[in-house]
Amino acid sequence: MEAQKTILITGAAGFLGSHLCDRFIKEGYKVIGMDNYITGDRKNINHLFNHTSFSFIEHDVTEHIKIKDELDFILHFASPASPIDYLKIPIQTLKVGSLGTHNLLGLAKAKKARILIASTSEIYGDPLVHPQPESYFGNVSTIGPRGVYDEAKRFQESITMAYHRFHGVEVRIVRIFNTYGPRMRLNDGRVIPAFMGQVLRGEDLTVFGDGSQTRSFCYVDDQVEGIFRLLLSDYSEPVNIGNPHETTILDFAKEIIKLGESEQKIIYKPLPQNDPLQRQPDISLAKRLLNWEPKVPREIGMKITFDYFKSLSHDELYKKEHKDFSKYHKH
Incomplete structure (x- = not known):
C-alpha cells in the first residue's frame, strides 16, 4: 500500500487555501495548513481541526519556516489577494511574495518537495493583448498603487524559476484568474462579494x-481541479487557470440584481488607478496540457455563492471590513 503523501498548504485559512485543504484531504493526503490569519479566517477551516489527516501551524511565512515532517508537496497560497487588503498592507504584500516565497522555496529544496506557487492574472496588468496567453509579458506599472501586488507576484515567478533552474527544485506556477465561491470575504472589495453584499443589504x-x-469568473471547484491537475503534471512554467467566458462589469451587476430578485439602482464611481480594463484567460495550454477546462456554468456557481452569502448572520452581512492590520504597519 502506497504511503500517505504529505502536503503543506500556506494561506490555508483563506478562500482558495481552505478549499484546497478540503480537496487534498478528500484525495487521501495528509495536509499541514499554515496561516497567520492576516486575511484568512479560522472559520474557513474549523471543520478540519478534528480530522486525522489535518494539522495546522499558525505562522507568518515571511519568517523562518520549520517543519519536522517530511513533505512531498507545497502549495504557496499565502498572500493578500484583494485591493482593499494589499492597499492597506502594501509592504506585507511585497514581503509575502518575496521573503515568503524565498523561505518556501528553500523549504522545498531541503525537503526535496515539489512546490506550486499561486500567481495571478494581475501579472498581465492592463493587458494590450486579449485574451491573455502565458507568453504575454504584461503591461504593468511598477510604481502604481497596485504594483505592490502585481510586482510581488512577478518576482515570485522569477525566483521560483531561478530555484528550478539553479537548484533543480520541482516547481509549478498557476496564474489564477478571477475565482469565486463560498468562503469569500463579503467586504474584501472584490466585485462578486461586493455586488452580492449590496443586493442582500438592499443597497445600490x-x-x-x-x-x-471586463472580467472572467471561474467557480472555485473548477479552479481547484485545475490546480490539482497542474501540481501532478510535469510542466514547470506558468499555466493560466480561469474561465474564458468574458462579461462586462455592468452586465454582471445587472445579473446579480436579477439573481437577488431585487430592484436596486446602479451608481457609478471613478475607475481606480491602473484598474485593468480587460481580463480574459487564454486557456489553450491548460486544455492541451492538463485536459482541463471549467465545467460549472456561471448561473449555477453564482446561485451557490449567493446562497452562501444569504446564509450569513445579520451581523456578518452588515459589519464593515473588520481586519486589523495595525500590527503589521511597523514592519
Whole structure:
C-alpha cells in the first residue's frame, strides 16, 4: 500500500487555501495548513481541526519556516489577494511574495518537495493583448498603487524559476484568474462579494468607471481541479487557470440584481488607478496540457455563492471590513 503523501498548504485559512485543504484531504493526503490569519479566517477551516489527516501551524511565512515532517508537496497560497487588503498592507504584500516565497522555496529544496506557487492574472496588468496567453509579458506599472501586488507576484515567478533552474527544485506556477465561491470575504472589495453584499443589504450597486471593463469568473471547484491537475503534471512554467467566458462589469451587476430578485439602482464611481480594463484567460495550454477546462456554468456557481452569502448572520452581512492590520504597519 502506497504511503500517505504529505502536503503543506500556506494561506490555508483563506478562500482558495481552505478549499484546497478540503480537496487534498478528500484525495487521501495528509495536509499541514499554515496561516497567520492576516486575511484568512479560522472559520474557513474549523471543520478540519478534528480530522486525522489535518494539522495546522499558525505562522507568518515571511519568517523562518520549520517543519519536522517530511513533505512531498507545497502549495504557496499565502498572500493578500484583494485591493482593499494589499492597499492597506502594501509592504506585507511585497514581503509575502518575496521573503515568503524565498523561505518556501528553500523549504522545498531541503525537503526535496515539489512546490506550486499561486500567481495571478494581475501579472498581465492592463493587458494590450486579449485574451491573455502565458507568453504575454504584461503591461504593468511598477510604481502604481497596485504594483505592490502585481510586482510581488512577478518576482515570485522569477525566483521560483531561478530555484528550478539553479537548484533543480520541482516547481509549478498557476496564474489564477478571477475565482469565486463560498468562503469569500463579503467586504474584501472584490466585485462578486461586493455586488452580492449590496443586493442582500438592499443597497445600490457600485460600478466603477462606465462598467465596460471586463472580467472572467471561474467557480472555485473548477479552479481547484485545475490546480490539482497542474501540481501532478510535469510542466514547470506558468499555466493560466480561469474561465474564458468574458462579461462586462455592468452586465454582471445587472445579473446579480436579477439573481437577488431585487430592484436596486446602479451608481457609478471613478475607475481606480491602473484598474485593468480587460481580463480574459487564454486557456489553450491548460486544455492541451492538463485536459482541463471549467465545467460549472456561471448561473449555477453564482446561485451557490449567493446562497452562501444569504446564509450569513445579520451581523456578518452588515459589519464593515473588520481586519486589523495595525500590527503589521511597523514592519
